[in-house]
Amino acid sequence: MNTSWRNALRSLTGVGADTPDAAVPESDVVAMLGVVGPALLASSRATNDVESTLRRLAHRYGRNDLRVFVLPTVILIEDGGARSPRTAVFAASGTALRLDQADAIERLLRRALDSAPAPADVTSGIERVVSGTPRFGWPLTLLGHVLLTVGFGLVLNPTLTALPIYVLLGILVGGIVMVGSRITTLSLLLPVVTAFVVALMVSVFIRPLVHDDVLRLVAPSLVSFLPGLTLTIAAVELTSGQIMAGASRLVYGIARLGLLAFGLYAGLSVAGAPHASAPVDDRLGSWAPWVGIALVSLGYYLFSSAPRGSLLWILYALVAAYAAQLLGNVLVGAQLSGFIGAAVAVPLIYLAGRIRSGAPTAIMLTCSYWLLVPGAMGFIGVSEAASGAAGATATILQTFGSLIAIAVGMMIGGAVSRDVGAFATSLRRSRSEAPTA
Incomplete structure (x- = not known):
């Protein structure tokens, strides 16, 4: 990905050296946007948000004549100011960035919007961020995945007998993900292979000892494969009018769920064991999900190499999202609880993002997506449908209904945050410009 960005820069500018601030070639700005755009998409940003950011950046560099079109896998920039108008095409990689990379990119863009450094400096800064190594080595990264699994297990299925199983899975x-993601051929089949291996092992070795639902035992361990974030962004894009981007991302998320469900169904079929059983009676108390959220926060921090000083802010975002969702469950019921959760959590996260010592808003929003989105619920529903279980269709429909509710809540929360922020900014300006007595 770094090579393609560098080649795009050289092919458009003809040089690789920094450009003086006094005379910035127009093509340098286009090339910079072609590097920034894929980085924002890889940071799990919706296409409408990426378009808005790129237009603001173009305006900051005096290029109001550029037209920007963003899709999940490609960015088109039409240069209408040139003598012969042309359209530059930039491919976006499907590899998601770590949290520390997303943090560094957001901070770099803040500086670019504030002081407008040379476009080549912005481009080289993005490339250094993308090619950077994780903050933590493999032992801490693996520990992070274990904490994520246990944490989501406490939220989804908090039973005492399941805890050691969550640790083992x-x-x-985590080991399969860390090894398989480095092998290109295996990485494409990783969801199917991992789901198959986990389902087979749980059905053959663990299921006879622990009388619990295999699907609910397996789902937390596959949290890194669940496309909950993808499905939520798709719903946000669809409700924002980004039809092509939202539809393509939605299809990708459904296909990802299908691959996981196929691997799980294959593992259950080979094992020849039923996937469901009588409910267990060793559920932990109401405190378990809150402990799970704390573990998820630490797991994210380690597994995604979150930036320094962001752990408490990640915990704040997750607690705000979960507490708001519980409030929504009381006020409007489980189906619409995600709407209340997003509508309340998003403004709280934007408010925290305005604190100088706080983590970037994108980091906290990304973590809250994972908790708000019932990705595990969709995975269980699709798997039950593949296994012929009763009630699976209703579970799937409830999942997509929840996704739409969350998307609408996020849009409302984001709009409220922007309007309040704009009002506060204008109020401060009017006070500073008011004549003194």
């Missing part, structure tokens, strides 16, 4: 799946 977290180690197994």
Whole structure:
């Protein structure tokens, strides 16, 4: 990905050296946008948000004549100011960035919008961020995946007998992810292979000892494969009028769920064991999900190499999202609880993002997506449908209904945050410009 960005820069500018601030070639700005755009998409930003950011950046560099079109896998920039108008095409990689990379990119863009450095400086800064190594080595990264598995297990299925299983599966799946993601051929089949191995192992070795639902035991360990974030962004794009981007991302998320469900169904079929059982009676108390959220926060921090000083802010975002969702469950019921959760959590996260010592808003929003989105619920529903279980269709429909509710809540929360922020900014300006007595 770094090579393609560098080649795009050289092909458009003809040089690789920095450009003086006094005379910035127009093509340098286009090339810079072609590097920034894919980085924002890889930071799990919706296409409408990426378009808005690129237009603001173009305006900051005096290029109001540029037209920007963003799709999940490609960015088109039409240069209408040139003598012969042309359209530059930039491919976007499907590899998601770590949290520390997303943080560095957002901070770099803040500086670019504030002081407008040379476009080549912005481009080289993005490339250094993308090619950077994780903050933590493989032992801490693996520990992060284990904590994520246990944490989501406490939120989704908090039973005492399941806790050691979550630890074991977290180690197994984390190791598979860390090794398989480095092999290109295996990485394409990783969801199917991992789901198959986990389902087979749980059905053959663990299921006879622990009388619990195999699907609910397996789902937390596959949290790194669940496309909950993808499905939520798709719903946001669809409700924002980004039809092509939202539809393509939605299809990708459904296909990802299908691959996981196929691997799980294949593992259950080979094992020849039923996937469901009588409910267990060793559920932990109401405190378990809150402990799970704390573990998820630490797991994200380690597994995604979150930036320094962001752990408490990640915990703040997750607690705000979960508490708001519980409030929504009381006020409007489980189906619409995600709407209340997003509508309340998003303004709280934007408010925290305005604190100088706080983590970037994108980091906190990304973490809250994972908790608000019922990705595990969709995975269980699709798997039950593949297994012929009763009520699976209703579960799937409830999942997509929840996704739409969350998307609408996020849009309302984001709009409220922007309007309040704009009002506060204008109020400060009017006070500073008012004549003194």
